[in-house]
Amino acid sequence: MAVPAAEQTLGILRYLSSQASPVQATAIARSLQLPRSTTYHLLNTLIDFGFVVHYPEERRYGLGVAAHELGSGYARQEPLQRLARRPLAALADRCRNSAHLSVLLGRDVVYVIEERAAGRPLLVTDVGVRLPAVITASGRAMLAALPQPQIKALYAEREAFSLGVPGAPTSLSTLRRLLVDVRARGWATEDGEVTEGLASVAMPVLDATGFPVAAVAVTYPKSEETPALVDALVADVRATARTLARRLGG
Template sequence: MSQSKVPALDHALRILGLLASVRGPLPASAIAQQLELPRSTVYQLLATLAEHGYVMHLPEERRWGLGLATVELSSAYARQEPISRLGRPLVRQLVDRLGFSGHLALLHGQNVVYVVEERAPGAPSMITDIDVRLPAHSTASGRAVLSAMPKAQVRALFPNSSAFAVGIASSADPMLSTDRAQPVAIDRYSRLRQVLDDTAARGYALEQAAVSPGLASISVPVLDHRGWPVAAMTATFPHPATEEDTYPAIAREVSRAAETLSSRLYNRGPREH
């Protein structure tokens, strides 16, 4: 390997690369050991990266993870073409197969931003139009991506109740309540965690009428070559007109589209089911 002419930059990029390759935050000592760098150098670089938002410090855990600035870079890269260009025909094919509307969204901080939207013939208009941003915890797309992220990373994104102050229909979710007529608002991390754990166990994210009355959505994360969620593929359909026993079949079609996009973006093989 050739010697870098800008060692500090090289070391900083290697730190970001390492944090991007693992499933969760790391202690500074582990970063120094894996990269064979002096601890003092690693601490200095982490502090500088944190000032610019590229890493975040989790003081209770004494660990460091990727910051929101890296998420923004990832989203900016995706918005500039690859995901939307490769995803658009797959969303269109999904709509043709299911007869429901579909879209592709990216996580951007605590929000999701929609980069592809295809409406099924005769379907009502949706608020999930291109470049629209919605609170991630309120949407199937956001829940799909968050459910595939390490818990520590999700907790860092939603550190307190103020992170849930902006939502849709109070982020109400009937899945949290034994009485579907009285849905519970996702207004704290514990409730979001319950939704995300249920999503992971189910294998797909579900949102029923929290975004748009009369519509429900099923979403599956698009994973990169490391298994990190970079986007969400979603189908939106009439609710409660669509029978719930058809949800697994809908989810399989959405998952098929998500896996195809993942494969095209990252040369990633099919997931085990």
């Protein structure tokens, strides 16, 4: 049975964790479609318990020390890596191309698992590597699963598009069009934006609320691309993403 207050509280924490910097309460209320009075009440409660910190001079809110402690505990237990390691290895074996799992951190993706297939090209997406989300298939897959207000909040500044990467979105409007295509197709792709000559397909891993907690992707040489290969890779990635979603309670 759903508990609205709990869902709203978790929604605030999740929203704050996705931002590159502290945000105003009005942005939180607007993005989560909460009444302003409810937003301030929940923020004050979270401040009391150390999960949120208020910056009065800026009139902004960010994550507090208690949230960091939760994140540290998560990192120590590595549940995502534990649950995903075998499915990712099986994916790489099936498709005979390297597979990886990443998470969204602000406007970047961070790679947490890399399963390299024998004889395949070396990739830059090693564990711990951080790349702009908009140039990666994994990042595009996760961004396409986020609400529009959250996309707008993440990419409100023009500097977010000053990447100098051919094929990367150059404005919020071009990013939105790209994400519309991803949603319509059901999976994301990138073609040489990360490494010339290599392409990737990716899908998000959704939790029970539909939030993209991670993304599964496979990278392959562009020279080997055929419609049949892409179809097979998409099917394999989809099956793995769904397996992980079930394991995570999605």
